[in-house]
Amino acid sequence: MTRLAREFHSVVCIKQVPDSAQIRVHPVTNTIMRQGVPTIINPYDLFALEEAMRLRDEYGGTVTVLTMGPPMAEDALRRALGLGANRAVLITDRRFAGSDTLATSFALSKALTRIGEEHPIDIVFTGKQTIDGDTAQVGPGIARRLGLNQLTYVAAIDALDRDGATITLRRRSEGGVQVLRSRLPCLITMLEDTNTLRRGTIQDMLRAARAPVTTWSAEEAGIADPMQCGLRGSPTVVKRVFAPRPRADKAEMVVVEGKTPAQTADAVLDLLFAQSPNLEAALSARFKS
Amino acid sequence: MPVEHFDAIVVGAGPSGNAAAYTMGKAGMNVLQIDRGEYPGSKNVQGAILYSDALERMIPDFRETAPLERHVVEQRFWMLDEKSHTGTHHRSDSFNEERPNRYTILRAQFDKWFAKQVRAAGVTLITETTVIELVRNAEGRVIGVLTDREGGPVHADVVVLGEGVNGLVAQRSGLRPELRPQHVALAVKETHFLPEETIRERFNLSDENEGVVIEVLGSVSSGMVGTGFLYTNRESISIGVGCLVSDFAEKQIPPYALLDRFKNHPSVRPLLKGAEMKEYVAHLIPEGGYDAIPKLTGDGWLIVGDAGQFVNAVHREGSNLAMTTGRIAGECLARLKAEGRPATEANLKVYRDALEQSFVLKDLRKYRKIPKLLKQNRQLFTTWPAVINRSMQAFLRVDGRDKRAKEAEILRGLKTARGNWLNVAADMVKVARAWR
């Protein structure tokens, strides 16, 4: 199979998420207060984007960023263009509202099919997971629908053989590191801290500010059956949202004096025993037996 | 090699830079705007008062889309001592008009909205990019900017500096001297979350659109030249205090300690009860007034907003002066461009002239003597608020003493506070003259 005839093409799926460090739960209604919370590109996706751009810089080709979201998700795409991506596609439609991971991977895989028709895709990248959902399901969901080899938790890409249309990479798994070779096209979810995000040049920024962002409705993205989108296409049920209580009462700082480490330890134990009188008896019983 | 050439480059996407870029974009100029924040407003201090007039002159229907918190229906002025406040209120139903005059806003959201209008006017905006310095040609004329990104300088016919109070680009490029500590105030501010209904009840408001502003003088500044303030947003309260940097340096009072004391003042604490702190910010405010205004124009550059010290500290107006100077600069540059005249220092004189004709320089000129007066008359921040509170106490307490004796005590208090009646009279005259 010769693929050299055309340009190498990666698509990076990114998501605009609220900056979780700045989110508050409404003390009365227990709902998440999104208003005024700045949005960012899901931080894990940036490792995928950088990896795609690194391959492009080494092997040539283009990097497309794709997102599904409200119209304002265009900001995330422009930011990605400013970092150096070549092209941006936004799929946005009221009917996408309320999508869970199943509906999201459905919509994205349709858009990817449409992108691929115009410009065949070699690698689909996603981040490891999102910081607002934490499911890590969308990448694998896309791979399954598009029949791509699924390479999750990738720590490094070692080689790309464009003639043979294969990629060699390292993947983190429970037991250690797997070195894998896969055929292309494939889907890669990148691990965090696997590369260092670049800063776009002034030219990248100027291009990003003015480049058109391709925007597709559900229909334009090739979705014929809206029943598979948004809330209706989402079997996930959110039963309850709540702000978790802190696990323990507020920590207290105690100062103990002791000349030797053993004395200090004894002083700490005395304090603990003073707080929970049963502890001393329970512990001495155990040490005796 | 320059990357590209624009008609104008605007440094900063605060109110002044936005106004300038918007005006020029609307006039059809090819404008590049550069801000160092992650998004416009991300570096800007939250919670402020928006004066409708300045914005309305550019975007008459801003109320339809701008993120506004509450319109101000009541203003309170407080003179604080350690335990009490004496003050006056003005509340009016006529502030509940169709086009309200003042709003509380959250700057981060407002600036983002404004930037969106600027982009819609055709301006190219790039963020997360810091302008390092101005680029000049062999004759010394400013021809562009150098940023902290790779890829070389960007050129333009004129550079508009709306970079805010620090004015580092202008300073680094030798256009103005370093900021003087006696010309800037350091303000610290916190935003506290409170449910909308609580704010409504606590501040005696009819609905989620009405708001209150409290301006505070006296013990809040611990003897320094400064003031405190509290604004109601829709679901939060902005509270802060600002004093001259030179005073902070001299008194060695940590700004947060000052704000903590203010928050724990018996008149303030109940207003914040149960609130959850959302953010803490510190920012400078130019308060040097008319005499601290730097050189505003030169060959290929001009200065707008806080960078030009355009703040009316007496009335706490800043963003409106920023927008007005930005708009006027934009109009002047668009006119020069249309007439095919270059932005030389001589041709930019129209900018200074237009500012002199506007409320901006008229007001700053009017209060020209105020900064010096305040610095030299600390009793306005210390003795007077204390005496006024003590007098009110004496007047209101019923304790068996006859009224004439009380009045005599109050008058004695006034006199001894300033040593003699001459000093009391002198204070009044000084304030009146500086105000004139």
Ligand SMILES: Cc1cc2nc3c(=O)[nH]c(=O)nc-3n(C[C@H](O)[C@H](O)[C@H](O)COP(=O)(O)OP(=O)(O)OC[C@H]3O[C@@H](n4cnc5c(N)ncnc54)[C@H](O)[C@@H]3O)c2cc1C
């Ligand atoms: C605590 C506080 C409360 C205030 N309350 C009020 C109020 O209630 N009402 C009111 O009218 N005014 C208020 N002001 C004053 C008001 O905020 C300012 O006057 C106004 O923001 C000035 O606008 P500006 O555009 O000149 O500067 P700024 O708003 O400071 O904007 C400057 C912009 O330039 C960017 N920038 C700076 N340097 C560079 C660089 N080198 N390269 C790229 N970008 C750069 C910054 O990121 C920033 O976005 C308050 C100020 C403070 C500090």
